[in-house]
Amino acid sequence: MAAPIQKGTDYHKTFGAKAYLAEFFATPEGDDEEGEFLSKILKELHEIFNSGRLKQGSRLLDVGTGPTIYQLISASRFCAEIVCAEYTQNNRAEIEKWVKKDPDAHDWSAFFKFVADLEGDSSSWEARQSHLRDAIKEVIPCDVTKPDPFAPRQYEEFDAVITTLCLEAACPDRESYSAAVRSITRLLKPGGTVVLSGVTNQTFYTVGGYKFFTLPIDSSFMREVFEKAGYVDINIKSFPATNLENNTVSDFDGFVILNAKKAEIE
Numbered sequence: 001m002a003a004p005i006q007k008g009t010d011y012h013k014t015f016g017a018k019a020y021l022a023e024f025f026a027t028p029e030g031d032d033e034e035g036e037f038l039s040k041i042l043k044e045l046h047e048i049f050n051s052g053r054l055k056q057g058s059r060l061l062d063v064g065t066g067p068t069i070y071q072l073i074s075a076s077r078f079c080a081e082i083v084c085a086e087y088t089q090n091n092r093a094e095i096e097k098w099v100k101k102d103p104d105a106h107d108w109s110a111f112f113k114f115v116a117d118l119e120g121d122s123s124s125w126e127a128r129q130s131h132l133r134d135a136i137k138e139v140i141p142c143d144v145t146k147p148d149p150f151a152p153r154q155y156e157e158f159d160a161v162i163t164t165l166c167l168e169a170a171c172p173d174r175e176s177y178s179a180a181v182r183s184i185t186r187l188l189k190p191g192g193t194v195v196l197s198g199v200t201n202q203t204f205y206t207v208g209g210y211k212f213f214t215l216p217i218d219s220s221f222m223r224e225v226f227e228k229a230g231y232v233d234i235n236i237k238s239f240p241a242t243n244l245e246n247n248t249v250s251d252f253d254g255f256v257i258l259n260a261k262k263a264e265i266e
């Protein structure tokens with residue numbers, strides 16, 4: 001009998017960090033079955049951060065980091081301090097291994113080369129990689145379904161928050177998704193930038209043979225949530241899935257990249 005759909009605390013037992021990396025992050029092109037997806041997210045993150053929106057020396061919080069660092073490469077050029085917040089111990093261990101250059105860590109070099117090419121300086125990839133290793137100052141537990149996802153840790157507000165492919169996987173319903181956005185927003189400075197990537201109308205994704213729940217949402221719901229949480233200048237780019245009919249590893253019909261500014265205090 002197939003295992004039931006995995007969600008909530010199941011992540012601690014069945015979300016295989018190594019399987020997730022091997023299945024979806026072997027190359028910047030990602031998993032063939034998902035069509036053009038990962039490389040598009042990398043390009044969009046490049047466009048957002050290359051536009052000069054973060055000052056040098058910024059502090060950044062990544063929420064639901066998973067075992068991955070691809071989402072931090074473009075932003076890290078401007079960051080002196082990055083905090084990675086993630087739910088499972090296994091995923092946090094993967095990030096820590098990469099920071100310490102453990103031989104068992106995932107090889108992200110192709111991703112740094114990909115982004116360095118986009119930035120027009122392909123020779124810079126190793127320096128960019130070292131810089132990101134130095135910038136990651138902490139890898140901390142978090143649970144976005146809790147009122148204070150980062151408790152007991154307390155932080156000054158960050159200049160930017162990133163969250164990629166996390167909230168729709170972590171939140172069981174629309175109310176908890178909205179509450180998670182509000183909690184994350186409390187840790188962002190007024191005028192600070194949020195960047196989110198998310199899949200639309202997905203009900204599951206598969207990792208290591210287990211199916212994981214996803215909350216099916218669309219871009220109009222995301223816009224409404226971010227407006228209500230106090231953001232302005234909300235930009236959402238939507239992309240249709242390019243291989244929906246042949247995709248057996250997930251069922252998103254598209255994905256979005258959202259960026260927005262937390263309103264300044266009047």
Ligand SMILES: C[S@@+](CC[C@H](N)C(=O)[O-])C[C@H]1O[C@@H](n2cnc3c(N)ncnc32)[C@H](O)[C@@H]1O
Pocket residue numbers: 008011015063064065066067068071086087088091142143144145163164165166167169170
């Ligand atoms: C699809 S993965 C995305 C990982 C990574 N950010 C990426 O872009 O590939 C979903 C992530 O959400 C995390 N997650 C699940 N439940 C969570 C919760 N309650 N709070 C925070 N993160 C959670 C999982 O551990 C996993 O790392």
